[in-house]
Amino acid sequence: MSNSPSPNGPTLLLRYTDGGVTPTQLREYISDAGFFQPLRQTLGLYVHIPFCRTRCRFCSFYIEPHRVQQVRAFLQAAIQEIEYYAHHIGLRDVPVETVYVGGGTPTTLHPQELNGLLQAIRTAFMVRPWAELCVEGHPASLTLEMISALVKAGWNRLSLGVQSFDVRELRMLGGRPSTRVTQQALRLAKAVGFHNINVDLMYGLPGQTLETWRASLEDLLAFAPTHCSCYALTVEEGSIFFEESTRGRMVEPDPALQNAMEAMASSALQHAGYEQYEISNFSQPGYACRHNQRYWRDEPYLGLGPSAQSCLGSLRFGNVGNLSAYCSILRNERLPIDELDFRSSEQVARETVVFGLRLLQGVPDKKVSPLLQAQTEWKRALQSLKDEGLLVHERGRLRLTALGRRYADTVAVALL
Numbered sequence: 256m257s258n259s260p261s262p263n264g265p266t267l268l269l270r271y272t273d274g275g276v277t278p279t280q281l282r283e284y285i286s287d288a289g290f291f292q293p294l295r296q297t298l299g300l301y302v303h304i305p306f307c308r309t310r311c312r313f314c315s316f317y318i319e320p321h322r323v324q325q326v327r328a329f330l331q332a333a334i335q336e337i338e339y340y341a342h343h344i345g346l347r348d349v350p351v352e353t354v355y356v357g358g359g360t361p362t363t364l365h366p367q368e369l370n371g372l373l374q375a376i377r378t379a380f381m382v383r384p385w386a387e388l389c390v391e392g393h394p395a396s397l398t399l400e401m402i403s404a405l406v407k408a409g410w411n412r413l414s415l416g417v418q419s420f421d422v423r424e425l426r427m428l429g430g431r432p433s434t435r436v437t438q439q440a441l442r443l444a445k446a447v448g449f450h451n452i453n454v455d456l457m458y459g460l461p462g463q464t465l466e467t468w469r470a471s472l473e474d475l476l477a478f479a480p481t482h483c484s485c486y487a488l489t490v491e492e493g494s495i496f497f498e499e500s501t502r503g504r505m506v507e508p509d510p511a512l513q514n515a516m517e518a519m520a521s522s523a524l525q526h527a528g529y530e531q532y533e534i535s536n537f538s539q540p541g542y543a544c545r546h547n548q549r550y551w552r553d554e555p556y557l558g559l560g561p562s563a564q565s566c567l568g569s570l571r572f573g574n575v576g577n578l579s580a581y582c583s584i585l586r587n588e589r590l591p592i593d594e595l596d597f598r599s600s601e602q603v604a605r606e607t608v609v610f611g612l613r614l615l616q617g618v619p620d621k622k623v624s625p626l627l628q629a630q631t632e633w634k635r636a637l638q639s640l641k642d643e644g645l646l647v648h649e650r651g652r653l654r655l656t657a658l659g660r661r662y663a664d665t666v667a668v669a670l671l
């Protein structure tokens with residue numbers, strides 16, 4: 256046992272402002288967190304590509320403008336990070352079930368660069384032959400050359416941030432291509448060989464009406480992707496919308512209209528044969544996103560790239576959200592982690608329940624019972640959420656009601 260903080264004690268947050276963590280140190284932490292103990296562990300890998308051509312007005316993510324020099328430095332650092340985790344940390348024999356490359360806009364990279372990353376992951380880790388290999392794309396960058404190269408390299412899921420099929424809404428969101436370009440990209444992706452495609456749509460946009468939302472849903476269903484994520488617009492600090500809203504130049508989404516739009520999406524998609532398996536996610540049978548389900552089931556995931564987050568056993572850690580710091584820490588042969596904490600066993604149990612409640616099937620009794628037995632206050636909080644009609648316990652599972660799904664964040668705060 257090393258002298259690192261106990262994973263079973265209270266949560267302890269460590270901040271690394273002095274330039275990351277050595278691979279040896281991190282390996283000890285992961286070992287102390289019990290990750291190497293159950294031999295049948297699997298991993299989901301996330302790679303964050305921080306580049307975008309322009310900033311969408313609703314976006315508050317960490318992004319960098321696409322520049323050749325920065326891309327080159329990033330790719331070099333990312334490959335070094337992959338190799339550290341596989342060879343120095345000892346994750347190379349842990350089967351990888353999913354790879355998800357998101358951002359940012361991964362398809363700002365050249366297809367050979369994206370495929371090179373996938374190849375590096377396959378060489379370094381034990382990627383299952385049936386792994387879900389998903390890449391996020393921007394409709395404007397999906398040329399025939401790009402799609403063909405991605406399919407050929409073995410990517411088997413494409414996720415597209417479409418957001419709307421309405422011309423005016425797309426213009427208002429900024430950074431989006433026209434409806435025609437979007438539809439063309441979707442048709443091309445399907446024709447060239449992406450069978451499993453996710454489309455992200457947003458509702459509650461400024462100026463959006465029930466009619467324009469219905470039309471976007473109809474356009475989506477005409478294309479019939481295997482998966483759809485429908486998100487309500489939230490005005491996040493750091494976005495252009497936030498600035499406009501604080502200056503009184505933007506009307507915040509109307510919650511009642513958002514609720515009506517959510518109900519419309521749920522009904523239209525279910526009527527068309529999609530299953531709603533998570534608060535914002537719908538899929539055709541057998542196409543629920545395997546990578547994202549790992550987060551909701553509290554299964555291990557490793558995040559690579561600036562600002563990416565990881566959770567291995569009771570250990571949770573996050574990379575520095577700055578590209579030049581990320582590259583220079585790796586050049587100094589350290590891992591670019593700036594925050595790390597051990598979750599106590601009680602916190603792991605609570606988070607397993609709270610994340611699991613996002614899934615419509617809810618959480619099985621065996622995950623809830625230990626908390627009910629040991630935590631009187633938690634039990635009281637749970638009972639009060641049930642009394643308010645936000646949670647229901649039936650057929651051996653705890654789950655959110657339809658009302659509870661609308662107030663999922665409130666439920667999460669009460670139970671964490």
Ligand code: SF4
Nearest residue numbers: 307310311314358359
């Ligand atoms: S493409 Fe995605 S990450 Fe990039 S600015 Fe738009 S929403 Fe943000």
